[in-house]
Structure formats: structure tokens, C-alpha cells
Amino acid sequence: MIHQKRRQELLRKLERNAIVIVSTNSEQKRNGDVNYPFRPDSNFWYLTGFTEPDAVAVISKDNYAIFLRPKDQKKEIWDGERLGIEIAPEELLANKAYPIESFFDEIKILINKDKIVYFDDSSTNIINKSIISSLNSSFEPLKPYLSEMRLLKDQDEINKMQLSAQYSAETHMMVMKTVKPGMYEYQVAAIFDSEFTRRNSRHAYPPIVAGGNNACVLHYIENNKKLNDGDLLLVDAGCEISGYASDVTRTFPINGSFNDAQREIYEIVLNAQKSAINCIKPGEKVNRPHEIACDIISKGLTKLGIIKDSSGLRDYYMHNTGHWLGLDVHDVGEYKTDDDYRCFEECMVMTVEPGIYIRKNDKIDSKYWGIGVRIEDDILVTADGYKILSNSVVKEIEDIEHIMN
Ligand SMILES: [Mn+2]
Known part of the structure; x- marks a missing residue:
């Protein structure tokens, strides 16, 4: 019907x-x-x-x-x-x-x-x-x-997307509880294979399981390296339910505790992500989350001495803050109408996924080398604001460290 x-x-x-x-x-x-x-x-x-x-x-x-x-x-x-x-x-x-x-x-x-x-x-x-x-x-x-x-999801689609995001989020939680130094990236990917299959769904896209410096390769799908004590792990994985995708990323310390440099970078990204999500409501421009995220990351990196000013931002944050989500993980729908960004409307679904990627041997303090952080949630635009469909996986530092230890 x-x-x-x-x-x-x-x-x-x-x-x-x-x-x-x-x-x-x-x-x-x-x-x-x-x-x-x-x-x-x-x-x-x-x-x-x-x-x-x-x-x-x-x-x-x-x-x-x-x-x-x-x-x-x-x-x-x-x-x-x-x-x-x-x-x-x-x-x-x-x-x-x-x-x-x-x-x-x-x-x-x-x-x-x-x-x-x-x-x-x-x-x-x-x-x-x-x-x-x-x-x-x-x-x-x-x-x-x-x-x-x-682009405008009906109730049947919203139900499927909510379920899809929930399955993905719950599996990310399971992964956080399981990861230990010495495991291999593919063993983490296998948890998603197993859970998605167990729930009669499948991957919406090839999962990214990237330990340490691998997180700086944005579409890293080899997933075949060992997870080292002291590194971060970036996991970008989502399932689809009757074709409807979820797209969720979390980054956490392999040994369960953030070191100071990791904490500094993570907090910038988390702050950028939460602030970007917070602006979402009908009538707000769809590029506003990206503007907010860029501003916060730019100021954060400048303060840490990693960049001189906002002109250096693209070296460490080189992708957009979000995309439409639906039957395709990068879903259809224009971002601009008549040369200007359009506004959010109720029943649109967008990801919000800022990140910072600092490659090994970069010409900055070596304590930041190999730190790649991205945090991604799936956001439904509601009548008066937004709903985070993927909110059953934690992202606060205290919560991550708590469930990992
Ligand atoms: Mn995404």
C-alpha cells in the first residue's frame, strides 16, 4: 500500500x-x-x-x-x-x-x-x-x-531508519565492550557481520575499522591490522533494514583510557558534533551544522598550536560534516536550491560527522601523531528540532571509559 x-x-x-x-x-x-x-x-x-x-x-x-x-x-x-x-x-x-x-x-x-x-x-x-x-x-x-x-521520509521509512540506527548503535556499544589491545581490525568487523546478520539486516556500506594512523585514511576498508595499546580505534559501520541505511561512527581508546593528547583532540570533535547537531531544526540552513563544526574545530586546533588560523583547517578536516541518509547511505536530494543552501524540513534525515585526522610524521608535536577522530550520528529533523536516531551508543569520554573498564 x-x-x-x-x-x-x-x-x-x-x-x-x-x-x-x-x-x-x-x-x-x-x-x-x-x-x-x-x-x-x-x-x-x-x-x-x-x-x-x-x-x-x-x-x-x-x-x-x-x-x-x-x-x-x-x-x-x-x-x-x-x-x-x-x-x-x-x-x-x-x-x-x-x-x-x-x-x-x-x-x-x-x-x-x-x-x-x-x-x-x-x-x-x-x-x-x-x-x-x-x-x-x-x-x-x-x-x-x-x-x-x-528526501522527506514517510512514517514507514522513519520506523525502518530508527530500527536500523538502533541496531548499529547497539553493536557499536558491544564493540566498545569487547575491544582489547592485540585484537585485529577484522575481528572487530566480524562483530558487525555477526550482529547485523543475526538481526536479519546487512551492512549498508563496507565497514571502516581503523586502528591508530589508519583512521587518517578516510575510506580505509582493509581492516587487517593489529590494534595497538595506546592507539585510538575509529569504527564507521552501519546496517540497513529493508534497504534503509544507518551510518554511525565512534572513536575510542583501544586500551580503554584516553591519553591527554587524544582527549584534547576528541573533546574538540565531540564539542563540534554536539553543537552542530544542536542547530538542526526546520528553517535552519542545511549547511549550518558544517559551518558550526568548522568554526569549533578551527578554533580548537589553533588553540593547541596545530594550525595557525582557519586557513589550515582543511589539512586536518577535509570532508563535509554530513549528508542525507535513506535508501542510499549518501542519499539523494539537493543541498542547494537556486544557488543557495536550502533549509531543513521536518522528516529529513542527515548525518552529523565532524572529524580531525593527524597523520604520522606531520610537522607538529609528535604527541598528536596518528590521532584520527570522527563521531557520527543520524539525525531526524522533527517539527520543533531533531531526534538522534543513533543515540543508544555513548560518546562522552567518561561514558566510553566507564563501559570499557
Ligand atoms: Mn557518513
Whole structure:
């Protein structure tokens, strides 16, 4: 029902004679006869709720047609059950279902000349631009309309995102209680593998488990080094529930106690993160959290003598403070409208994740070398402010040291 509601809402935003074509992905080969685990296309999933590969939805005001893989007993014995053409209309609330192989013949009948076709080209989707443009009709991009819809989460999405963030946060807590010097990064990653699987979810993105200086590699996913006594550990890991991502980062001392230099850096990042979150409310500019975080980190690093002034900030804080979160971990939705930053609205979800990264052998006091700190939470914009979806994992220094010892 929720998907039908979304299809109707989308059509209300488009021209009256609109016809929407949205397709999902094919399975991707890993090697030999082995495929990567399949993940549906987010737009297709959002509008149909259908999670099999090789399918296309064609949606207009008076017709919803779905193209999908037909039943095939031989293939189903190997690869699992398929919904099939016969029960698809009832199951997916479509007017008619067709075998995917007939798409090119049928689409010519479904599209007539007075229709405006809304369609996006994507390299992973099974229907590409050259096929669609051979249909000799007028085309509009679908993305702007769908991205705006996906940016504002409905209650069903908020429930899933809350659960997703909670699972991730609880697993981060478990990890803090388990980590000890001498463990390996992959053993920490395995806790997320196990917990996410146990709760019928999976990673929303490859987890980052980065001891010491590895935290300064922003997309470190090797996760294969030993955790050393005296270093910090940065862990960025989140699961997805029915496709909805959470994205959570915590940084803590491997031996359970912050040293003075680590504490100094951590407190700057924590202060920046909390202040950035605090400004979030409907009507506030969406780049305000980043401005606040940059200001606090810049002043903090200047005070410690690490930078001379704010012009040096980018050497130690080189990414943005947050991004939209939803069916994609870096979710769709514009940050600017008409050249200026837009404002937060109720039911948007954004991450807030400032950091400081000081590489080994940097030309500053060596006590700061190899300190990489990032703290990340998932924030839902509410009617009068915000809600931290990932708040069941601690981030205050006293709380971290308390649960680790
Ligand atoms: Mn993030």
C-alpha cells in the first residue's frame, strides 16, 4: 500500500500525461558462477517494493505495468523462487504483469506519442538510454522529482531508519565492550557481520575499522591490522533494514583510557558534533551544522598550536560534516536550491560527522601523531528540532571509559 501511495504522489508532481519508467538492477558477476549479493535499485524499490533482479515498472495515471522474470522451474531450483507473472499483479498491486523479455515490444504499445516519458539513465540498470531513446517520444529526467520525495521520509521509512540506527548503535556499544589491545581490525568487523546478520539486516556500506594512523585514511576498508595499546580505534559501520541505511561512527581508546593528547583532540570533535547537531531544526540552513563544526574545530586546533588560523583547517578536516541518509547511505536530494543552501524540513534525515585526522610524521608535536577522530550520528529533523536516531551508543569520554573498564 505504501508503494502505491508513493506512485500516486509521484504522478501528482508530474505532467498529467506522464509515463514513468523505472528499472532495477541485474545481478553482478563476482567470478565464475558466483554473483555479488543482489541489492535492488533504490528508486525502483521505493516505488514498487519488489526486490527481485531484472524488472521494470511502467507507471502512468491509469496504468501500472510491471515487467519481471517469469517462473522457471529449472532456474528456481538453483537460484530460488520467483514471484512470477501470474500472481505479480495481485502481489504488487499492478494492473498487468509481463515477462521481462517482452519489454521492448510492449513498451512501444504502452507509450504513445502524446505521453511525456520520465526516465533516468543508470549504468547498473537493465534499461539504458539508447533503448529508451529509440522509442521516439519526449523525455524528462525523473530524478529531480523522485529525489525530492525520497528526501522527506514517510512514517514507514522513519520506523525502518530508527530500527536500523538502533541496531548499529547497539553493536557499536558491544564493540566498545569487547575491544582489547592485540585484537585485529577484522575481528572487530566480524562483530558487525555477526550482529547485523543475526538481526536479519546487512551492512549498508563496507565497514571502516581503523586502528591508530589508519583512521587518517578516510575510506580505509582493509581492516587487517593489529590494534595497538595506546592507539585510538575509529569504527564507521552501519546496517540497513529493508534497504534503509544507518551510518554511525565512534572513536575510542583501544586500551580503554584516553591519553591527554587524544582527549584534547576528541573533546574538540565531540564539542563540534554536539553543537552542530544542536542547530538542526526546520528553517535552519542545511549547511549550518558544517559551518558550526568548522568554526569549533578551527578554533580548537589553533588553540593547541596545530594550525595557525582557519586557513589550515582543511589539512586536518577535509570532508563535509554530513549528508542525507535513506535508501542510499549518501542519499539523494539537493543541498542547494537556486544557488543557495536550502533549509531543513521536518522528516529529513542527515548525518552529523565532524572529524580531525593527524597523520604520522606531520610537522607538529609528535604527541598528536596518528590521532584520527570522527563521531557520527543520524539525525531526524522533527517539527520543533531533531531526534538522534543513533543515540543508544555513548560518546562522552567518561561514558566510553566507564563501559570499557
Ligand atoms: Mn557518513
